[in-house]
Amino acid sequence: MAEYKIGSDQIGANNDKHAKALYADYAALGEHLARRNIDIEKLVEKVSAYGVAVPSWGVGTGGTRFARFPGAGEPRDIFDKLDDCGVIHQLTGATPNVSLHIPWDKADPKALLEKADTLGLGFDAMNSNTFSDAEGQKHSYKFGSLSHASAATRAQAVEHNIECIEIGKAIGSKALTVWIGDGSNFPGQTNFTTQFERYLDAMKDVVKALPADWRIFTEHKMYEPAFYSTVVQDWGTNYMIAQELGPQAYCLVDLGHHAPNVNIEMIVARLIQFKKLGGFHFNDSKYGDDDLDTGSIDPFRLFLVFNELVDAEQRGAEGFDPAHMLDQSHNVTDPIESLMQSAMEVQRAYAQALLVDRGALKSFQEDNDALMAAQTLKKAFRTDVEPILAMARQRKGAAIDPIAAYRAAGYRAKVAAERPAVTGGSGGIV
Numbered sequence: 001m002a003e004y005k006i007g008s009d010q011i012g013a014n015n016d017k018h019a020k021a022l023y024a025d026y027a028a029l030g031e032h033l034a035r036r037n038i039d040i041e042k043l044v045e046k047v048s049a050y051g052v053a054v055p056s057w058g059v060g061t062g063g064t065r066f067a068r069f070p071g072a073g074e075p076r077d078i079f080d081k082l083d084d085c086g087v088i089h090q091l092t093g094a095t096p097n098v099s100l101h102i103p104w105d106k107a108d109p110k111a112l113l114e115k116a117d118t119l120g121l122g123f124d125a126m127n128s129n130t131f132s133d134a135e136g137q138k139h140s141y142k143f144g145s146l147s148h149a150s151a152a153t154r155a156q157a158v159e160h161n162i163e164c165i166e167i168g169k170a171i172g173s174k175a176l177t178v179w180i181g182d183g184s185n186f187p188g189q190t191n192f193t194t195q196f197e198r199y200l201d202a203m204k205d206v207v208k209a210l211p212a213d214w215r216i217f218t219e220h221k222m223y224e225p226a227f228y229s230t231v232v233q234d235w236g237t238n239y240m241i242a243q244e245l246g247p248q249a250y251c252l253v254d255l256g257h258h259a260p261n262v263n264i265e266m267i268v269a270r271l272i273q274f275k276k277l278g279g280f281h282f283n284d285s286k287y288g289d290d291d292l293d294t295g296s297i298d299p300f301r302l303f304l305v306f307n308e309l310v311d312a313e314q315r316g317a318e319g320f321d322p323a324h325m326l327d328q329s330h331n332v333t334d335p336i337e338s339l340m341q342s343a344m345e346v347q348r349a350y351a352q353a354l355l356v357d358r359g360a361l362k363s364f365q366e367d368n369d370a371l372m373a374a375q376t377l378k379k380a381f382r383t384d385v386e387p388i389l390a391m392a393r394q395r396k397g398a399a400i401d402p403i404a405a406y407r408a409a410g411y412r413a414k415v416a417a418e419r420p421a422v423t424g425g426s427g428g429i430v
């Protein structure tokens, strides 16, 4: 039994305030969906079983390239971070796993496991960091890591990734996500081909260290921190990498890592079709890698991504098992609130995508009825599925309204009293 940070009586008291309205809304939606031949109970089951992992680095206040404004009760270490992740899961019932970033979260694996156990949490993919220099590290990553011109620097980056696998093995993780900042800032600074060859060779060494039941996810990103060229810049390159690295290698899609207007849902469909979709970093963006709360800018795009995922799930696409993780940075909100909101947005998109009448959609597509095909998706997207999500939470003992319950519990003030205040500074995380 998990030792949660917020009393279940507090959640219960908050739920009591919302229960009557929830039952009424649930009954009304159930009736409406029945007319569409949809069983609301089946949807609650599906949504209940759904989970998205929280990034350990997301529970601290992030920064821009210009400044960081820490909030009250900033987690001091990975154990505080896990406490915060535990609260997110306790209130939403939607985030059973945490994704760690090494060396930021480096700690005794036994202690990590014990702490996660007390909070009822598990661990999703490990993330390596060769985009910044760790304290005491011999070779700098200023000019790259896995693709660096110097063999010693590349070997150090390979070693770091192997260390992440070792830690992951000890805590029950089954995947490693590799994102590198390698690239160049000026035309001529690097040779595209040589740099990519070096990267592939180094990654092959990492893959050799992968246990048989692990997967490795490579994450592409168009630019930043490199501003002229990036080694793993788009899904095409990413797909080539996954092909080169073999059957354990898959592509990770971070929603914020594409050129503006790129059709991300179509990229997702392609990667599913060719059995190389490894997972997601969900977030939202307006301009670049903004790391805004998931679904805060373009919820329709999130729905369209889930439309592809549900399509694949329902037709039993071979080898389809993507990891679902959030990757956000919070500058002006309480990270716990933002992550809870995002987890619920992801669930919402999933529930909406489950509502798509796929039989009708197929006929409209075959009849070239563009208007009705589009309306079929819109009809699902426009349905307010909140009572389904709230009912799934309530039945798990989570909160009907997680943000209200969190605020009422005063968790932030409580940890602010225990955790020393952190002063701001210049920009940080990418």
Ligand code: LRH
Pocket (backbone or CB within 6 Å): 057, 127, 179, 219, 221, 254, 281, 289, 327, 429, 430
């Ligand atoms: C890079 C990225 C990647 C990192 C995380 C901190 O922009 O999305 O996933 O590991 O941010």
Ligand code: MN
Pocket (backbone or CB within 6 Å): 219, 254, 281, 327
């Ligand atoms: Mn990411």
Ligand code: MN
Pocket (backbone or CB within 6 Å): 221, 254, 256, 257, 289, 327, 430
């Ligand atoms: Mn990013």
